[in-house]
Amino acid sequence: MKIEHLISQIHKKNSFLCVGLDTDLDKIPKHLLSQEDPIFAFNKSIIDATHEYCVAYKPNIAFYEAYGLEGWKSLERTMKYLNEHYPEMFTIADAKRGDIGNTSTRYAKAFFETLNFDSITIAPYMGRDSVEPFLAFQDKHTILLALTSNQGAYDFQTQKIEGQELYKKVLEVSKGYANAENLMYVVGATKAEFLKEIREIIPEQFLLVPGVGAQGGSLQEVCKYGMASNVGLLVNSSRGILYASQDEDFADNAALQAKSIQQDMEAELQKLNGI
Amino acid sequence: MKIEHLISQIHKKNSFLCVGLDTDLDKIPKHLLSQEDPIFAFNKSIIDATHEYCVAYKPNIAFYEAYGLEGWKSLERTMKYLNEHYPEMFTIADAKRGDIGNTSTRYAKAFFETLNFDSITIAPYMGRDSVEPFLAFQDKHTILLALTSNQGAYDFQTQKIEGQELYKKVLEVSKGYANAENLMYVVGATKAEFLKEIREIIPEQFLLVPGVGAQGGSLQEVCKYGMASNVGLLVNSSRGILYASQDEDFADNAALQAKSIQQDMEAELQKLNGI
Numbered sequence: 001m002k003i004e005h006l007i008s009q010i011h012k013k014n015s016f017l018c019v020g021l022d023t024d025l026d027k028i029p030k031h032l033l034s035q036e037d038p039i040f041a042f043n044k045s046i047i048d049a050t051h052e053y054c055v056a057y058k059p060n061i062a063f064y065e066a067y068g069l070e071g072w073k074s075l076e077r078t079m080k081y082l083n084e085h086y087p088e089m090f091t092i093a094d095a096k097r098g099d100i101g102n103t104s105t106r107y108a109k110a111f112f113e114t115l116n117f118d119s120i121t122i123a124p125y126m127g128r129d130s131v132e133p134f135l136a137f138q139d140k141h142t143i144l145l146a147l148t149s150n151q152g153a154y155d156f157q158t159q160k161i162e163g164q165e166l167y168k169k170v171l172e173v174s175k176g177y178a179n180a181e182n183l184m185y186v187v188g189a190t191k192a193e194f195l196k197e198i199r200e201i202i203p204e205q206f207l208l209v210p211g212v213g214a215q216g217g218s219l220q221e222v223c224k225y226g227m228a229s230n231v232g233l234l235v236n237s238s239r240g241i242l243y244a245s246q247d248e249d250f251a252d253n254a255a256l257q258a259k260s261i262q263q264d265m266e267a268e269l270q271k272l273n274g275i
Numbered sequence: 276m277k278i279e280h281l282i283s284q285i286h287k288k289n290s291f292l293c294v295g296l297d298t299d300l301d302k303i304p305k306h307l308l309s310q311e312d313p314i315f316a317f318n319k320s321i322i323d324a325t326h327e328y329c330v331a332y333k334p335n336i337a338f339y340e341a342y343g344l345e346g347w348k349s350l351e352r353t354m355k356y357l358n359e360h361y362p363e364m365f366t367i368a369d370a371k372r373g374d375i376g377n378t379s380t381r382y383a384k385a386f387f388e389t390l391n392f393d394s395i396t397i398a399p400y401m402g403r404d405s406v407e408p409f410l411a412f413q414d415k416h417t418i419l420l421a422l423t424s425n426q427g428a429y430d431f432q433t434q435k436i437e438g439q440e441l442y443k444k445v446l447e448v449s450k451g452y453a454n455a456e457n458l459m460y461v462v463g464a465t466k467a468e469f470l471k472e473i474r475e476i477i478p479e480q481f482l483l484v485p486g487v488g489a490q491g492g493s494l495q496e497v498c499k500y501g502m503a504s505n506v507g508l509l510v511n512s513s514r515g516i517l518y519a520s521q522d523e524d525f526a527d528n529a530a531l532q533a534k535s536i537q538q539d540m541e542a543e544l545q546k547l548n549g550i
Contacts, residue, residue, distance in 0.1 A: 022378075062374060062381035068389040072347045096374050098398055099337060100425040103297075106337035114343040123373055123398040125420055127427020145400055150375040152402020155448050159436045166431065166441070173430050 001118040002139050003206070006090050009055045010231050014266040017258060018056035018092065018208065019046065020238030021078065022063050027243050029250050039067070039074035042250075044081055046242060049251035051086050053262035056234055058092035058208075079115045090234070091117045092208065096145065098123035104133035112140045119143055121186060121208070124170045128177055135179035141206075142183055146170050146198070149188025149211030171201045184208055187226070189235070192218060195225035204228050210236045212261075219261070223268040231272065237261060276393040277414050278481070281365050284330045285506050289541040292533060293331035293367065293483065294321065295513030296353065297338050302518050304525050314342070314349035319356055321517060324526035326361050328537035331509055333367040333483075354390045365509070366392045367483065371420065373398035379408035387415045394418055396461060396483070399445045403452055410454035416481075417458055421445050421473070424463025424486030446476045459483055462501070464510070467493060470500035479503050485511045487536075494536070498543040506547065512536055 010016050021043055028042045035041040064071035093111040111117045119141035134142040147167040157167040189211035212219050212235050245253035285291050296318055303317045310316040339346035368386040386392045394416035409417040422432055422442040432442040464486035487494050487510050520528035
C-alpha cells in the first residue's frame with residue numbers, strides 16, 4: 001500500500017486507530033471455542049465490528065505461532081479475509097524480526113508476499129544489512145523498533161552513545177538506509193514526552209504507537225508531541241478493544257470501544273486541521 | 276536439555292559442531308522436489324548423514340516461514356524426527372525473536388513447548404522484560420544476540436555507551452537477569468579477536484558462533500580466544516555442509532564436510548585437554 005492511500009484513509013475515517021489482533025484462546029468468549037477455527041472466528045467478528053473505526057489491523061504473530069500449525073492457518077485465514085473484504089486496510093505483521101541479509105529476505109517474502117502484509121515490525125540491533133532487505137520491497141513498509149513501551153527499554157534503548165540515546169541513534173542512522181522512505185518507527189506512548197525530540201529527527205515518518213490504554217499512555221499527549229502535518233501516527237489498541245467483553249456481545253462492545261477511541265482521534269484531527 | 280548433557284555429548288563426539296538447517300528449495304537437489312515434503316526429505320537425509328559429527332541442529336526459522344503453512348509443517352516434521360530419532364541432539368530455533376513479556380511468553384511456548392526446541396535465539400533490544408520470559412523455562416536456553424557476524428553489527432553493536440561497546444553492555448546487563456544461568460550468546464566468528472574480551476565478561480557461558488566457513492571466520496582463532504574450560508562453544512556451519520553437492524550424492528558430501536569440521540574440532544579439544 002502506498003503511504004498516500006493510508007493518509008487518505010485516515011482523513012476519510014477520521015481515525016488513525018490500529019486494532020491489534022493479539023488473539024488468545026484463553027481470553028476469547030467461550031462459545032467460540034466449539035468452532036472449527038476459533039481464532040479466525042473471533043478475528044472475523046472483531047474485524048467486521050470495528051472496521052469502520054480503524055485504518056489498520058496488527059496481528060501479533062507470537063499469538064499465532066504459539067498454536068503451531070493451527071495458529072499459522074488462523075493467521076493465513078485472517079489475512080485472506082482482510083485482503084478480500086477490506087483491501088483498504090493497512091496491515092501490520094507485528095513480528096519484530098531481524099536477521100542478516102539472506103535470511104531477512106526470507107522473512108520479507110513470508111510476510112510481504114506469502115501473507116500479503118503491508119508492513120512488518122523489525123528490531124534494529126543487527127543494523128543496516130538486516131533492515132535493507134525489507135526496505136527493498138516497493139509499497140511495503142518496515143516499522144523499526146525505536147523506543148518501546150516496556151520497562152526493559154531503559155536497559156539499552158535510552159543509554160547514551162556519544163551523548164545521544166541509542167533509540168535516537170537508531171532513528172538517525174536508519175535515515176541513511178537505502179529506500180528509507182519505506183521506514184516507519186515504533187515509539188511507545190508511555191514515553192509521549194520523548195516524541196517532541198523524536199519529531200526533530202524524523203519530522204514526517206509514520207510512528208506506530210502502542211501502549212495507549214491498557215499500557216497507560218495518553219492519546220492527547222501522543223498527538224500533542226507526535227502528530228505531523230501528514231498525521232504520521234498509527235495508535236494501536238489491542239486488549240482494550242478485543243476483550244471489552246468476553247460474552248456473546250463481545251463484538252458489539254469491541255465496536256463501542258473502537259468508536260470511542262475514533263471519536264477522540266477525530267477531535268485531535270480537527271485540531272490538526274485548525275477546526 | 277541440561278547443559279551438562281550438552282557438554283557430555285561434546286566430549287563423547289569430540290565435536291561442538293552445530294549444523295544450520297537453512298533449507299532452501301532453490302538450492303536442494305532437484306530430484307527431491309517431486310517428494311511430498313521436499314524440505315523435510317532434505318533435512319532428514321542431512322540429519323541422518325551428519326548426526327555422528329555434530330551435537331546440535333539449528334533450523335533457521337525464516338526459511339520455513341517463507342513457505343507459509345507448508346514450511347511450518349516441514350519444521351514440525353523436522354523437529355518431530357529429531358526428537359524421536361536423535362533425542363541427544365541440542366536443538367536451536369534460530370528465530371531472533373524479542374517482544375514484551377506477555378508476547379515473549381507466547382514465543383517461548385511456541386518454540387520450547389509446541390515445537391520442543393531446547394533453545395532459541397533472541398534479540399536484546401527490548402531489554403530485561405523481553406528476555407526473562409524465555410529464561411523462566413527450566414532446562415531451556417536463551418541465546419541472546421551479542422555481536423553478530425554481519426557488516427551491520429557496526430551500526431549499533433560496537434558503538435560505545437559510557438566507554439563500553441553496546442554488545443558488551445548487553446553481556447554485562449543480561450548477567451543480572453533472573454535465571455541468567457539459562458543464557459547463551461551469539462558471537463560472530465568474523466570477529467574472533469573480540470572473543471578474548473568477551474570471555475573476560477562471561478568466562479563460561481556457551482557461545483553460538485556463526486560465520487565459520489562461508490562467512491570467513493577461522494575455527495582455530497575462535498577456539499584460541501573463545502574456548503572455555505567447559506568448551507563453551509557451539510560453532511555453526513550451514514551452507515558449507517548442506518550444499519556441498521547439489522546432486523544425488525548430497526548427503527554423502529554433507530557427511531564428508533561435517534566430518535572434516537569435526538576432525539578440526541577434535542584437534543582443538545585435544546589442546547583443551549592438554550593432549
